Amino acid sequence: MSLSRTDRQLAALLLGCALLAATIVLLILLFLVKESWPMLQHVPLIRFVTDASWHPVDGLYQLTPMLSATLYSTLGAVLLAAPLGIASALFSRYYAPPFLAGCYRRLIELLAGIPSVVYGFWGLITLAPLIGRLHPPGVSLLTGILVLTLMILPTVALTADAALAAVPVAYLRGAAALGLSRWGLISGVALPAARSGIIAGTLLAAGRAIGETMAVLMVAGNVVQQPQSLFDPVRTLTANIALEMAYATGEHRAALFVSGLALMVMVLVLVGTAELLSRKRHYG
Amino acid sequence: MVKNALTTGVIWLTAALVSGVFVWLLADIIIHGLPKLSWSFLVEPPQNAGRSGGIGPIIVSTVLILGVAMVTSAPLSLATAVLLSEFTRHDSVYGRLVRRSLDVLAGVPSIVFGLFGNAFFCIYLGLGFSILSGGLTLACMVLPLLIRTAEEGLQAAPNDYRLASAALGMSRSATLVHLLLPTATPALVAGLMLGLGRAVAETAALIFTSGYVDRMPGSLFDSGRALSVHIYDLSMNVAGGDSNAYSSALVLILLLLIINSIALSLANQWLHRSVVTV
Numbered sequence: 001m002s003l004s005r006t007d008r009q010l011a012a013l014l015l016g017c018a019l020l021a022a023t024i025v026l027l028i029l030l031f032l033v034k035e036s037w038p039m040l041q042h043v044p045l046i047r048f049v050t051d052a053s054w055h056p057v058d059g060l061y062q063l064t065p066m067l068s069a070t071l072y073s074t075l076g077a078v079l080l081a082a083p084l085g086i087a088s089a090l091f092s093r094y095y096a097p098p099f100l101a102g103c104y105r106r107l108i109e110l111l112a113g114i115p116s117v118v119y120g121f122w123g124l125i126t127l128a129p130l131i132g133r134l135h136p137p138g139v140s141l142l143t144g145i146l147v148l149t150l151m152i153l154p155t156v157a158l159t160a161d162a163a164l165a166a167v168p169v170a171y172l173r174g175a176a177a178l179g180l181s182r183w184g185l186i187s188g189v190a191l192p193a194a195r196s197g198i199i200a201g202t203l204l205a206a207g208r209a210i211g212e213t214m215a216v217l218m219v220a221g222n223v224v225q226q227p228q229s230l231f232d233p234v235r236t237l238t239a240n241i242a243l244e245m246a247y248a249t250g251e252h253r254a255a256l257f258v259s260g261l262a263l264m265v266m267v268l269v270l271v272g273t274a275e276l277l278s279r280k281r282h283y284g
Numbered sequence: 285m286v287k288n289a290l291t292t293g294v295i296w297l298t299a300a301l302v303s304g305v306f307v308w309l310l311a312d313i314i315i316h317g318l319p320k321l322s323w324s325f326l327v328e329p330p331q332n333a334g335r336s337g338g339i340g341p342i343i344v345s346t347v348l349i350l351g352v353a354m355v356t357s358a359p360l361s362l363a364t365a366v367l368l369s370e371f372t373r374h375d376s377v378y379g380r381l382v383r384r385s386l387d388v389l390a391g392v393p394s395i396v397f398g399l400f401g402n403a404f405f406c407i408y409l410g411l412g413f414s415i416l417s418g419g420l421t422l423a424c425m426v427l428p429l430l431i432r433t434a435e436e437g438l439q440a441a442p443n444d445y446r447l448a449s450a451a452l453g454m455s456r457s458a459t460l461v462h463l464l465l466p467t468a469t470p471a472l473v474a475g476l477m478l479g480l481g482r483a484v485a486e487t488a489a490l491i492f493t494s495g496y497v498d499r500m501p502g503s504l505f506d507s508g509r510a511l512s513v514h515i516y517d518l519s520m521n522v523a524g525g526d527s528n529a530y531s532s533a534l535v536l537i538l539l540l541l542i543i544n545s546i547a548l549s550l551a552n553q554w555l556h557r558s559v560v561t562v
Contacts, residue, residue, distance in 0.1 A: 018382050117512045
């Protein structure tokens with residue numbers, strides 16, 4: 001069908017807008033690379049691992065303490081949030097009476113919307129002193145992991161809930177007809193059927209944990225060091241950027257943009273994997 | 285059988301634990317935040333680095349930043365959504381490319397948006413640390429969410445509307461303005477509110493774009509401190525700022541609740557309105 005003149009004009013306008021929206025992500029990549037270029041040009045990437053320490057003013061750019069802090073805190077948060085989140089989804093879908101299930105889901109949705117700075121503030125004021133009583137100083141890798149767990153738990157719970165809701169009712173009826181117990185039905189039928197959706201949601205949550213800045217910045221202590229125990233204060237990649245951007249210039253600033261670039265690549269790999277998984281579910 | 289009973293117990297316990305922790309968090313903020321909350325807290329300027337006084341200028345800055353973000357991202361996202369849902373085939377190369385790049389944008393961490401906003405809006409475009417820079421950075425951030433909700437809303441409009449108006453010889457623009465947009469309004473508004481909620485919760489992207497200054501902003505080119513940045517600054521950099529930080533956190537949560545309930549009630553109201561006004 002041929003379009004009228006107004007329609008063609010409108011289409012051209014819309015095309016321009018969509019192009020603008022689509023190029024923002026390229027613009028972000030472009031500027032990240034542009035700002036990190038002075039660094040990438042004459043500092044080989046291996047020095048981010050082999051340098052003696054992180055003293056950007058003296059030209060030492062070891063990022064490994066921050067990388068391991070990010071890795072440990074994300075891993076810890078996912079290990080805690082995944083079982084809790086999946087159990088939450090199972091609770092609201094198979095265990096709770098309808099009214100309670102509705103309330104519980106509303107609560108989780110409310111929590112998904114609470115700002116990260118509020119989680120960080122609460123962790124700093126309430127959680128850190130409690131952990132400090134156990135083992136000072138309180139602001140530590142453990143506190144970071146716990147606050148991150150709270151933050152990503154709603155993501156895991158809501159995606160797992162959606163994945164469980166997508167399991168065909170016929171499967172569940174069939175399992176019930178075979179006389180399976182409730183747990184037998186869940187572990188033998190519902191969870192396997194929803195598996196790829198649940199894994200995709202957990203990966204999304206991991207991406208959120210890696211990229212999270214404020215909460216860990218406020219509760220993890222921000223000391224640049226390789227953590228020896230759960231009670232050591234650590235500084236993550238994101239916290240490092242937030243802390244040092246304010247005064248960084250020259251190569252130091254470029255180094256922060258390099259870590260931003262690394263962060264973006266990590267998150268995109270996770271999100272991409274999650275998307276592949278959820279696509280497989282549609283066609284599988 | 286034992287296994288079944290055991291897992292039932294574990295799952296009820298988990299649910300109790302999760303709701304317990306969250307009730308603890310909310311109650312803690314309400315109990316400590318409520319005593320200081322008053323009209324004067326909302327309108328007075330902060331004093332003594334925020335330890336005393338209120339959050340008047342901070343609320344104004346927050347509203348201005350959100351305004352800039354929404355005014356720029358809403359039309360752009362609506363146009364993109366209309367293009368994707370009404371003017372391209374679902375499998376067209378261009379549509380797929382746009383969708384893919386928006387998916388990537390949705391995954392970018394907020395601190396990276398902060399870096400980008402600082403490099404692009406503040407320095408490259410020369411806007412400096414300003415409300416405009418912060419708002420535009422947030423606009424980039426909420427764009428994928430707004431486009432996705434608007435696209436879903438448009439696609440939910442019955443296909444009969446498109447066929448009937450085509451049969452009547454209406455142009456696509458007229459169909460869009462008179463039928464599709466009114467039908468999709470609840471979804472569009474709900475999406476806008478979701479974006480607003482995401483933007484008001486953001487901190488990391490604003491620290492290096494809209495800045496820290498807690499004075500009343502004179503124009504959009506002034507630096508302005510958002511509510512979330514205020515909470516961060518009070519709790520991390522100001523000793524003795526905790527009680528005001530509690531109240532600010534409570535205000536932020538209440539703001540989010542208000543935004544969400546407006547979205548819900550508007551959506552309901554529009555659902556019951558007839559599409560074509562005679």
